[in-house]
Amino acid sequence: MSALPDPALSRAVLIGVSSYLQLESLPPVANNLPALAAVLTSSDSWDLPASHCAVVAEPQTAPAMLDAVQQAAESAEDTLLVYFAGHGLLDGRGELFFGLPGAVAGRSHTGVTYQALREILMDSSAHRLVIVLDCCLSGRALGTMSSGEVLADQAGIEGSYLLAAAPDNGLALAPPGAVHTAFTGELLRILRHGAPGSARDVDLDLVYRELRSSLAAQGLPQPQRRIRNTAGRLVLARNHAYQPASRAPADPAGSAWPDPGQCHTTRAFLDALAEVRAVSGLTITALSQCTQPPVAPSTISALLNRTTLPGTWKSTGSYLAGCGLTDEQIEEWKTVWQRLHAAEPPPSPASQAVAPSSAARGWRARLNRTRRRT
Known part of the structure; x- marks a missing residue:
């Protein structure tokens, strides 16, 4: 549940x-x-x-x-x-x-x-x-x-x-x-x-x-x-006062990856996925070129703008690997995805829309502004 x-x-x-x-x-x-x-x-x-x-x-x-x-x-x-x-x-x-x-x-x-x-x-x-x-x-x-x-x-x-x-x-x-x-x-x-x-x-x-x-x-x-x-x-x-915690291993630049273990809801998981890209410092186009097999920029954009969990893991795993996470870290994310996926009710056709909410857009915009200042 x-x-x-x-x-x-x-x-x-x-x-x-x-x-x-x-x-x-x-x-x-x-x-x-x-x-x-x-x-x-x-x-x-x-x-x-x-x-x-x-x-x-x-x-x-x-x-x-x-x-x-x-x-x-x-x-x-x-x-x-x-x-x-x-x-x-x-x-x-x-x-x-x-x-x-x-x-x-x-x-x-x-x-x-x-x-x-x-x-x-x-x-x-x-x-x-x-x-x-x-x-x-x-x-x-x-x-x-x-x-x-x-x-x-x-x-x-x-x-x-x-x-x-x-x-x-x-x-x-x-x-x-x-x-x-x-x-x-x-x-x-x-x-x-x-x-x-x-x-x-x-x-x-x-x-x-x-x-x-x-x-x-x-x-x-x-x-x-x-x-x-x-x-x-x-x-x-x-949690409007959420503060990313430093955790190891981090990316080469020293920024800490978000902790998937703190994602207890679909919304938190999707926000954390967006934060991973912000921490990596990669544009969507550059990230697409780092994925193996290649994941199209449009697919990455759709993933980051979802309001429901991805139905399969493949693209998400490739996205995380392209951002620079290790196999062990990716497995942590997959475990959380599986737990949330098992608890999430079957989506209705209306819930498949990928347009982000205003709150989600604001969250991602804040992440990007923070990244540009560092």
């Missing part, structure tokens, strides 16, 4: 309660929902259709909150993400429940229990589940996931990931006057701007590491997580 969810087969449900009758209101929560929805529906993230990203703001009753989750759980086949921001409370037995606007601590009937949410998710047809809880005491949910009947052990579920804003006895924070809650504000920053380093994509594991680092630096509560199987490699967004 691809590290990047299929938007046609994935769903997200974003739930938030900001106004309370008897508890302190949390105004930033109202801003969290549209901001997170905008990220998940953007082409730099999951590119979800708006109809696949449900926003449930200020639900007054349990059905008002859970009906959208139920519908998404029945529809999702690839990935299902459920997010809640608001007050997390404990009932008389110490179990977590999510506060609705009329919530009272200790009275679970004034909210929605985590167990009720979990039962819906356990029946989902999705292969991957992501739960993000931005509420006090959210770490209580981790214990439920680690019990004998964890979500990922249910039939048909490949992996699950629970990201909690606070430990099981900790408080999530909504700083006075802040636009977003502390946890979601940092989450949005990471998804929008990325994390400096050699990772081309922002996956769940990278999000967790960055959240812990940035929140700790601010003296804020440390997030918690629970992972099952390979869910940590699920990509949430493109």
Whole structure:
């Protein structure tokens, strides 16, 4: 299964309660929902259709909150993400429940229990589940996931990931006057701007590491997580702060080749292919003359402007060899291509178009400008 969810087969449900009758209101929560929805529906993230990203703001009753989750759980086949921001409370037995606007601590009937949410998710047809809880005491949910009947052990579920804003006895924070809650504000920053380093994509594991680092630096509560199987490699967004890492062997001029091991999505792989040519310093015409057997300039241009993986490896291998990569390095690239090719759904005729997106053109233009300055 691809590290990047299929938007046609994935769903997200974003739930938030900001106004309370008897508890302190949390105004930033109202801003969290549209901001997170905008990220998940953007082409730099999951590119979800708006109809696949449900926003449930200020639900007054349990059905008002859970009906959208139920519908998404029945529809999702690839990935299902459920997010809640608001007050997390404990009932008389110490179990977590999510506060609705009329919530009272200790009275679970004034909210929605985590167990009720979990039962819906356990029946989902999705292969991957992501739960993000931005509420006090959210770490209580981790214990439920680690019990004998964890979500990922249910039939048909490949992996699950629970990201909690606070430990099981900790408080999530909504700083006075802040636009977003502390946890979601940092989450949005990471998804929008990325994390400096050699990772081309922002996956769940990278999000967790960055959240812990940035929140700790601010003296804020440390997030918690629970992972099952390979869910940590699920990509949430493109890493806009990607920085090529130096690695050996490099080309004779001393520039480092991109690392194919950091390519978890088709888009990242194709961008890395373009970066290889930029590092080599060869024009497309000169590169064509270096390939054996010769690869026509038009074929190289088409390869660099693809939006889907090449169906066969031959031209890609010749292209990499012409750029100056060794047989061992080319084999690394081939292994990544095979992995991505196995996970990529069969392309539709429309997806065969080779015209680059504006984002791709911008990326390649930046590479070329950087090369000309060196």
